[in-house]
Ligand SMILES: NC(=O)C1=CN([C@@H]2O[C@H](COP(=O)(O)OP(=O)(O)OC[C@H]3O[C@@H](n4cnc5c(N)ncnc54)[C@H](O)[C@@H]3O)[C@@H](O)[C@H]2O)C=CC1
Ligand SMILES: N[C@@H](CCC(=O)N[C@@H](CSC=O)C(=O)NCC(=O)O)C(=O)O
């Protein structure tokens with residue numbers, strides 16, 4: 001079938017709006033018609049060419065929601081008409097990871113996902129007869145996409161897809177990093193580096209966890225107003241200080257924070273986020289994604305003296321079993337998604353959405369198919 005899509009033909013170039021060919025679902029696969037998608041910084045990162053797993057040409061996009069059109073052979077947990085959120089972190093429920101009880105990472109489709117193909121090693125997308133790669137197992141920048149059954153969460157049909165698409169990545173990642181990865185306790189002091197959708201969702205999670213003090217840090221002061229609305233209590237622009245930012249935060253907090261979150265993807269800030277943690281117990285959670293060849297460093301003494309460095313993928317959330325609950329919590333007002341959406345546009349304006357993100361003018365732009 002034909003499908004409207006925005007294709008990443010080459011690194012560093014705008015997406016091309018074209019009609020691609022999409023093959024029907026094979027065994028264990030599902031054809032989904034996307035209703036809405038948003039642009040996450042990770043899409044921009046891959047498009048920039050710095051993602052070591054980045055492949056071109058490809059159909060990017062991983063923050064979306066849609067409706068099942070057709071299921072492949074052997075698919076039993078979904079049917080046409082179901083509303084779904086594609087998951088870049090699958091949940092098969094059977095692999096070593098899923099059975100460990102220790103992680104939300106799933107091993108069932110991750111290897112082929114990273115190679116830009118479906119689990120059978122082939123692609124369902126082509127343009128003028130030339131194969132296009134899939135992306136993150138989701139490829140939400142095509143109106144029709146094919147996704148493994150294990151990479152789809154079935155959610156309520158009552159929920160607006162142009163809002164809950166943000167649960168496919170940004171909102172869930174930030175809230176989950178606080179509640180599942182850090183397990184922030186009431187009364188804690190929290191520092192959040194980077195106030196895009198991920199950082200704002202961390203702030204929302206910290207409020208849910210009843211943190212006493214939430215320090216919002218960004219080099220773009222325009223981000224502070226929304227951070228305040230989400231519940232941040234202190235605002236720090238590193239550009240206004242000559243001291244290293246970790247020293248500024250340590251001085252502000254009588255020795256450092258209980259928890260810090262890096263929501264940028266900058267390895268120097270990752271170091272600052274660790275070093276602003278309190279001696280003896282402070283934990284720093286890396287959420288940001290850094291480019292090929294980038295490495296983190298600190299003095300081992302920082303860890304010897306009790307600071308902990310951790311990472312978080314999709315907020316530690318198991319998508320198939322837990323995302324329907326996130327949707328319910330949005331529907332009953334416990335989770336705020338609406339305030340992340342600074343722009344709504346038709347899908348055809350997707351390159352404008354990337355420009356707004358790069359310029360620091362948007363939090364999330366929702367694109368409507
Ligand atoms: N681990 C995971 O599961 C996930 C990771 N990510 C990653 O999280 C990061 C954030 O994503 P978004 O919120 O979509 O990005 P964004 O671009 O909307 O937000 C980044 C924010 O960081 C700020 N910033 C940049 N340099 C800074 C510095 N030196 N100090 C302080 N603030 C600075 C920017 O002004 C901006 O407000 C990206 O690296 C993305 O790839 C995103 C989703 C899931
Ligand atoms: N391809 C990248 C990996 C980037 C990465 O870490 N992705 C995050 C999600 S980012 C979403 O916006 C993640 O969940 N990672 C876990 C995983 O299994 O990929 C690279 O190679 O650096």
Ligand SMILES: [Zn+2]
Pocket residue numbers: 040041042043062063169170
């Ligand atoms: Zn994302």
Ligand SMILES: [Zn+2]
Pocket residue numbers: 090091092093094095096097098099105106107108
């Ligand atoms: Zn699994």
